[in-house]
Amino acid sequence: MNEKVQIVFGLLGGLAIFLFGMNMMSDSLQKAAGEKMRTVLGMLTRNPVLGVISGALVTAVLQSSSATTVMAIGFVSAGLMTLPQAISIIFGANIGTTMTAQIIAFKLSDYIFIIIFIGFIIGFTAKKQKIKYIGNTILAFGLLFEGIEIMGSVMKPLASSPFFINLIGKVAHIPVLGVLTGLMMTLVVQSSSATIAVLQNFASQPAADGITSIIGLAGAIPVLLGDNIGTTITAILASIGQSIDAKRTALAHCIFNVSGSLLFIWFVKPYASLITMISPKGNEVDVISRQIANAHTGFNIIMTLIWTPLLWLMVRIVMKLLPGKKERVVPLGEPKYLDDKLIRQPVAALHLVAQETLHSAHIVQRMFVKAEEITQKDSDAVLGTIRAEAAGVHELSEKINEYLAAVFSFGAITEDQASMATGVLLIQSEIDRIADLCRSIIENIAGAKNMKVKYSKDAMKELRKSMELIRRMFEETLVLMADPGKIETDSLKKEREMVMDIDEGMRKDHVKRVAKGKCDAKMTVSFNALLHDLDRMGSSCLNLSDTALKEINFNTLLQGEPDPEREELLQSSPHPESEEILQSGMDPESEERIPADAVRPKTRAKKVRA
Template sequence: MQELMQIGLGLLGGLAIFLYGMNLMSGSLQEAAGERMRSILAAVTKNPVLGVLAGALATAVLQSSSATTVMAIGFVSAGLMKLRQAIPIIMGANIGTTITAQLIAFKLSDYVLGIVFAGFIIMTLAKQSKTKLGGRALFGFGLLFLGIDTMGGVMKPLAENPVFTDMIAQVTGVPVLGVIVGTLMTVVVQSSSATIAVLQNFAATPGPDGASLIGLEGAIPFLLGDNLGTTITALLAAIGQSRDAKRVALAHCVFNLSGCVLFSFLLTPFAVVVAAIPPAGPEVEVIARQIANAHTLFNVSMTALWLPFVSVMERIVMALLPEKPRRPRDPLMETPFAPDAAAA
């Protein structure tokens, strides 16, 4: 019982460090480059391809698909951008957010504390605000990996627990359960990057037979659920906004949900394609990179599928969220009441 409590606290503590590091890094980068990203998004949205590239660039720089999505919702709500222009940005944001998983796949355990120390020194001693923000971003980046290492360390005893491994085997044997668990985790944590980091760490943990606890094909449904769960942020950001702004958030849901359904039916061939992408080696050593590659390939593929049909996506979300019917006018209510005339 005490061991399970230590594992639980270790996971929660590691996740807290990861989220704090991610928010610190993302917040610093947004403060340093946010205005420039806003101007880029506003300038290039007339061309759908440029919109995708702008959304991907903004998300890669800001390290937050939520920030890019919220910007797009804000532009549409303010009337600075049309729904059709915002949809490619949402697609690009999905591609840009995969950069985080790719960074996490690098094994930086030996350098984590050095990165934290360097970031701390820069943000403490720097005089210029841009340099100080860069130091904060580097400090957050180091904390992000420190949280990953913490979670990875406490997961190792779980791999030797037969009850836990049997439970995981049952979940991974039913892809729908994996999708549901991944979705719920992301909805609760409000960060797909965090849940994908947990997934990468967990998949890289060897089981009793030395192989990955869940394997690539078992990890992909969790990954699909993570992508689906991240749409909750856009939905929350659209509350109280204009009708078109709500449709932008809904387009994000349609995009990720359609991909989740499609790739659930293509699970085995998708896993084969991802496994064929370098690097090669023992599954436990390369699966974190494979999950990152699967994340990128999923979002790039769905963008390639949907980009020629942006107008179709627009019609779908407008059908799902139509204009509110106008109330018929009451002539009696529109007749002004003139008390002086009535008195006369």
Template sequence: MNEKIQIIFGLLGGLAVFIYGMNMMSECLQKAAGDKMKSILALLTKNPLLGVLAGALTTAVLQSSSATTVMAIGFVSAGLMNLPQAISIIFGANIGTTMTAQIIAFKISDYIYVIIFIGFLISFVTKSEKVKSIGQTIFAFGLLFLGIETMGDVMKPLASSPVFTDLIGRVAHIPVLGVAVGTFMTLVVQSSSATIAVLQNFASQPGPDGVTSILGLAGAIPILLGDNIGTTITALLASIGQSKDAKRTAVAHCIFNISGCFLFIWFVKPFAALIQNISPKGPEIEAISRQIANAHTVFNITMTLIWVCLIKLMVKIVMTLIPDGKKGVEDPGSPIYLDENIISQPAAALQLVAKEIFRMSDQVGDILKKTIELVKNEEVKSIDGLKENGEQVERLGKCITEYLAALFSSGSLTEQQAAQTASLMCVLSDVERMGTLSVEMAECMLERSDRKYKYTPEAMDELQKSLKVLNKMFCDSLKALQGDDGIEPGKMMKRKDKLLDLDIKMRKAHIERVNKGKCKASLTAPFTNILHLIDRMGNSCINLADVVESGTSMKYFMLEEK
């Protein structure tokens, strides 16, 4: 094979192994961390410093600033956090992503295959899901370094090529060109960690003298700055079709990195000298990988310290660039919290699902109240509005179900998260059923009007009492799901018994009225149907209470806000 083609395929193959290893490590780390992700995200408060810490920790776990940024965009779009919180998260993500470069700077080429074997052995032998995830993380960690080693091996012939060294010399002496190269590389690869790894590996190749780096730290820093600009494209793509605040969050990410590039580009040589002084000493080709990692860390920490003090200014800038404009009409039947981009982060996606289910439960609560009013006032003109509300709930329930199905099929759920997802599907099913049965009851009242059924005042009073008990059961079951300690799920069963007693009394009273000639016998079937609907709705409320008693609280899925 031609040497040039062999170098190209070697670079592409090594890069593919590296990116695959990095993505696999990110996914397995997330599975191993499980619901600790929620604890990290719970650090979110109005304090920007804690937001920075949360962003840094989340990125350190996910090993991807893009994943954290996309998650923050999803949360701000869903209303789970405000714009300043999301911006502070992104500041922290830029610090957290430097961890990858620091890890790559370690020279562990002699232990790569040992690490791969140990990781494979742990994941192959163990039956525990968490331990298996740890083993796969170690295996992916080894693959990551195998990709780096492969790229390093094929880069060695390039160091002796006069044409290539001349090209690199131009890049090293023209910082703007270096920034353009770094930006383009990251735009193509869609991973700043991958392009920085390539940069570290390439800079470690010796120049013509065999001692100094072919690129040098001063030549590597502009490319590093370009890598930071290129990674913002992921956030911009994730914000397409999202809310105004989501777009502002993505723009804030761009401003952070672009402003940093404009600031540091004028001080490349002094900055390189500073990094060399604070980094381990030794031959340049051996120390430069760590120097690049340190430059990456110092750059992001410095810019974070600057912007975290100016976070209000950042908010004003992005608000000016993307003004509010006219608010569109919200479609009750369409989800406003679900975000397809963060399905790969189940800990975050489940929180959005919980938020959407609560939104749907509010709609169902309104339908139930309107049904009670319809029964009380015997006003059937509002039936068309109730039917439309029921259809909206049905459409929304379908969207949430499809989202949960996508979560299941993503393969990124742990056993615990799969159980939580199943619980959410049960909650969704019963809440949706409450809405459907409420509309059916309203239709029964419409049928009564059309056929000129006339229930006695006693029957209507008893019916209203049952509906009031039912409404109280539904409201309390939702409060219990939200983690209200004042609601005891055990009391729900007592209310169900009360509902059953009312049902029995109403059936007996109806038969007595028929026998006495106060009610027509033809009313028995429609009246019994209404009682059956109330009984089924009571069962759905009990099902919601059972979910709480089984240890699932919807509050568990929500971000803790102070």
């Protein structure tokens, strides 16, 4: 095979193994520590300095600034953090990503195959999922270095090529050409770590004297600057189609690296001298890999020190360049929060699903208010609205199911996250069921009207009381889901007992009214069906609270930046009227005490999913 073709194929093959190892290592680490990464990012973003530290730590662990940047953009888009917090994390990510170059500077060629073997054995034999991820991380680490070794071996002949030496000479002496070279390489490869690894390997090739580097540190630094500009394309691509703050975060990343490159391009030789002074001594060809790694680290540390005190200015710049847009009105049944761009990020995706679930619950909350209106007066318009809203909640449930199915299909979700997703589906199922029961009750009342018979005023009054109490239960359940400390679960159980007591009393009163001729006997079947629906709604409210607290801790999924619907919900408080009912057993709208013989056994309050 032609030598030039061998070199090209060797470079491409080595690069492919390197990128495969990088992606595999990043994915495995995210699966092993994804939730912890979110916790670190959440805890350490209270001020810019801590945000920088958290971004650096997470990127050093994940070995990918692109992964951290995309994660930050996703969190901003999902409302898990503010724009200044995300920008400070990206500043830190630029420092953390230099760890890859520092690791590559170590000569690990003698240990590559043992690292690969150890990683394979751990991943192949481990029973626990997290241990498998750790094994895959070690395996990927070995593959990464094997890719570097392959690229280094095939580049050796280039050092003796007159054409290539002449070409590199031009790039080394014209910094702008070096920047463009690094930029184009990173745009093609989509990984600054990969192009810097190629640069380190290439620079380690000796010139004709066998001592100096073929390109030298002063020639490598401009290429390094171009690499830093090129890596911003990942953030830009990740922000397409996302929220305005996500786009601003990507723009901040771009401004950080471009401004740094424009500054450093004027001081290449003095900067090279500084890096040579603080780096290990020896023949240039032996130490240049470490010098490039130090130059990369120094660049990002200096730019972070410059920009961190000016974070407020960066926020103003990106907000000026990308002004906010008016929020669009979401049609009924269309998701308000779900974002297909975040399907690959389970943490952010589950947060959005939780918000969407709460959004569908607010629709049901409105349905309750309208349902109470119908118990007081006939209204075909309100009936049509309730039907439309019930259909909208059902459509949202299907969209949430499809969204979570897509999250599962990408395979990046952990067992704990899968359990939480299942719990959210149970919650949404209960909300959908309550919406359907609410519609069924109102259609029952409307159906009686169409049959030219009506429930008596007393029956409607008792129905209204029961509906009001269930609405209070539902609202308190939502507050409990958003903030477990706001409501006591015992009060919900007592209110559930109250609903059953009222329903039992309604059945007895209906029989009495039929006997006295005040109610039509034909209404007994439909009235019993109506009471059965009320009973099921009360059970669903308890199911909601149990699932949200005992099975998934729904509140943790909602943690993030304030959401208007959630904040409105948390301003709610237990209704004093229902408290009075619980304490005295009195109906708030009448002086009649609920009959003692109307109390049903407490076993009826068990969790029901029918």
